[in-house]
Amino acid sequence: MNLPITLTGIVEGALAPLGLQGLTPLVVYLLDALIILLLLIMPVVTILIWLLRKMLGFIQRRLGPMRVGPFGVLQTIADAVKLFHKEDLFPANADRVVFALAPFLVFVPAVLVYVVIPFGQGDGFVTKDLSVGLVYLTAVTSISAIGIITAGWSSDNKWSLLGGLRSAAQLVSYELPMTLALLGPPLMAGTLSLSGIVAAQQSVWFVVPQALGFLIYFIAALAEIAHLPFDLPEAESELVAGYNVEYSGMRFGLFFLGEFANSFTICLVATVLFLGGWHLPFLGGLPLTSWQTGLATVATMALLGGGIWYLNWRRAGWTSATRWHWLGYVSAAILAAIVLVAGLVGFISVVITLVKTSLLVFVLMWLRGTLPRVRVDQLMSFGWKALVPLGLVNFLALAFQAATGIPTGWVLNLLFFVFVGWLLLFAWRKRWAYSAVS
C-alpha cells in the first residue's frame, strides 16, 4: 500500500505524546480488524444475503426482496433492525450463561477467519499474514461447532438437543476430510501462509492438479457450515429449527449472520487455496502498473454499470427499476475515485478475489435451490466411507509426489478427470434417453 499517510503513522503520532508507542502494533491490529469487520465483512454479508435471496428467487420463479431500497438491497438491514427490536427471550430452564454465549461462539469465529485471508496482492490486504495461517484457519473454524452444540444443549428443548447432537456428530466427522483436503495446497506451495499459497499459484491454480482435493474440500465444507444438502442440525422440516429454535432477537440474528458469513468464508478459502486467489487465468499475476490498473477499473465499472442500466432500460423503459440507475454510476465513480486517488496497485486483485468467491457463492445458492436434505445415517456413511478414504488417498498421493517428485498426484487427478468426464457423458446420455421417451 503506498498511501501517503499510513494507519501506523497516525496511530504512532497519536500514541507518542502519551508515551505509549509500544502499544502501536496492537492498536493497529485492533483497528485493522475493526475496519475489516465494518467496511468489508458486514457489507459483504449484507449483500450476500440479499444476493442469496435474489438468486433463490430467480431459481424459484419469484422476484425475491423488492421493497426496501433499490431492488430490495436493504432488506437484510431492515431484517436486522427488526431483530434488534425483538425481545431477547430466555427459556425458563435454560442454562443462562451458556445460552447467552453460544451465538457469539458461532459468529465470532466466522469473523476471526478473515484475519489471515489475503484479499488482494500486497500486505495492505491481509490483516495479519501468519506463517501458520492454514493451521489458524482450521483451528478457528472448528470453534463454531462448540457454539452450535452448546446452543442446542443449553436451550433445554428436545428439538434443540437433537439438533445439537446431530451437529456434534456431523461437524466432527466432516472436519476430517476437510482438513485432509486442506493439506494439499501447502504440500505444493511449501508454506502454510495463505499469501504464500496464493503466490505459489501464479503459473497454475491448485484446482488443476488437485481437483479431487478441491471437490472434497467443497463438499466437506458444505457439511461443516451445515449448508444444504447437509443442513441437518437445523433441519427445519424435521427438527423445527434445530439448535436455534429457542433463540429470538439479535441472538438468533447472530446465528443467521454467522451462517452466511460462514458460507462466504468457505468460498473465500476455496478461492485462496485452490482457485488462485487474485491471479487472473493465463496471465500469471498482475502485469499492470498502478495507473493502468486504475484506468482499467474505471473502464470496467463504467461499462458494467452502463451495460446493466442499458439492459434494464431496454427491457422495462423508464420505470421504478431504471430510475435507480444513478446509484450504479455513483458507486462506480466512487470506486474509480478511490482507485485513482489512492493508486492502490492491489485494488483490482481484491476485485478478482471477490468475483471468484461470488461465483462459488452462486454455486452454493444453486445447491440450496435444488437439493433436498440427506438423512443423518446417509450423511455419516458418505463422510466416513467416501470422503475420508478419498481424502486420505488424495493426501498420500500428493505427499508422495512432494517427497519424491514422482507425479502421483497428477495421475490421481487425471483419473479423477476421466471419471468426471465419463459421469457427465453418462448423465447426458441418460438425459437424452429420458427426453426421447417422454
Next chain:
Amino acid sequence: MATETKQTSEPDGVLRLGGPGLAAEPTGDIHEIETDHLEVSMGPQHPSTHGVLRLKVKLDGEWVTEVQPEIGYLHRGVEKIAENRTYFQFLTITDRLDYVAAMACNAAYAVAVEKLAGLTVPPRAELCRVIVQELDRIASHLVSVGTYGLDLGATSPFIYAFRDRETILDLLEMVCGARLTYSYIRVGGVARDLPEGEWRTRFRQFLDEFPPMLDEQDTLLSENEIFLLRTRGVGVLPPEVAVNYGTSGPVLRGSGVAYDVRRSKPYGLYPQLDFNVVTRPTGDCLARYQVRVEEMRQSVKILRQCDQLLDEIPPGEVLAKGARGVKPAAGEAYASVESPRGEMGVYLISDGSNKPYRLKWRSPSFVNLSVLSAIGRGWKVADLVAIIGSIDPVFGDVDR
C-alpha cells in the same frame, strides 16, 4: 442404506411393522450404560405435520421406537352440525372438511343425498362435476407433491407445484368465484354451467401446457439422487396391512392394490371415461409419490375427453328439479367418491324430515393416518417426516 421392513408379533397378537431401527435393541455390555428414551411431541405446531397433527414420538437417539398420532385439534363437530342444517344448506360446511380438495367433499355429500332422495342429476351437470373434480384432484396432488419436497428439504419443487396449482385455482375461480371453498357441486347438480369463451380457451391452454410443466417439476424430485435415497424403501406398507387398515387412495395404490372408487364403485360420468388406475408394487414413500404424479397425468387424460364431451353434451339444466327443498323418505344411504386422498364416503340416515337424522363422514385422511403408528416405528425422525408427507393427511378431513 437400510431397506428391509420388519414385522413383529407383539404379545397382544397384533401384527406390527417397522423399519430397520427395530433391530437396534442394545445387547450385551451396552446394557451397562444407562440410556433413556427421549419422548418428544411432534406438533401440533410443527412445519412438517401438515396441519395440527400431534405425534407422541419415542426416540432412541435418532430412531423412532414408538409413534402415536394425537388428533382432534381441528375438531369442529361437522357431523353434528349436519343434523341442524337442511340437506341443501349443509353443503357449504363440506368445503371445510378436506379444504385442499373441496370439490371432492362437495361431490361425496351430493352423491350421498342424491342416492338417499333418488334424485337424477342432469348429464351436463355430471360433466361439469367430472371436470371440476379432476382439476381439483390435480391441484390437490400438486400441493401434496410440492410440500413433500419441502418436507425433505427441497424448497424449489414447492414453488413450481404452486405455479401450476395457481392456474387451476384461477380456472375454478372463474367457474364458481371461490378458490378453496367452492360449494360448486350442489345436491342434485352443480351451481351453474361452466363458463364459455375465455374459460374454455384457458382450460384448453392448461391441458396443453400442464403435462410438460409436470414433467419438469417431477424431474426436480424423482431424478434427484438424494430424493431417491430418502424415499426408496422407506416406510414400506405391505398390501395386506394397507387393506386391513382400510386405507385407500394413493396410499393403498402405492402398495399395489388397484382400488379406485371411480372404477370399483363407479359414479357419475366415470364409467364412460378412459383412464388407468395407477398402482406401484413397492409400497414405499417413493411409490406413493409416483402414484400421485402419475394420477395427475391420468387426470389430464380424463380432462381431454371431457373437453370433447363439452361439445357433445349440450348446455341445459344443471340442477335437478326439487333439489333445493329435498326431503328424502326415511331410510339410509352410503355413497362414496374418489377424493385425491382416497375413498371419501358419506353415510346418511333420514327420518323423513328436511334435515339429516345422522351423518357419518368416512374421511380417507383419517383412515390413512391410522396406519402411521404401524409403519412409523423403527425409522429415523427424518423418515417419519417423509412417511407423514407420503400419507398426505389434511386435518380438516381427519378431525372433521
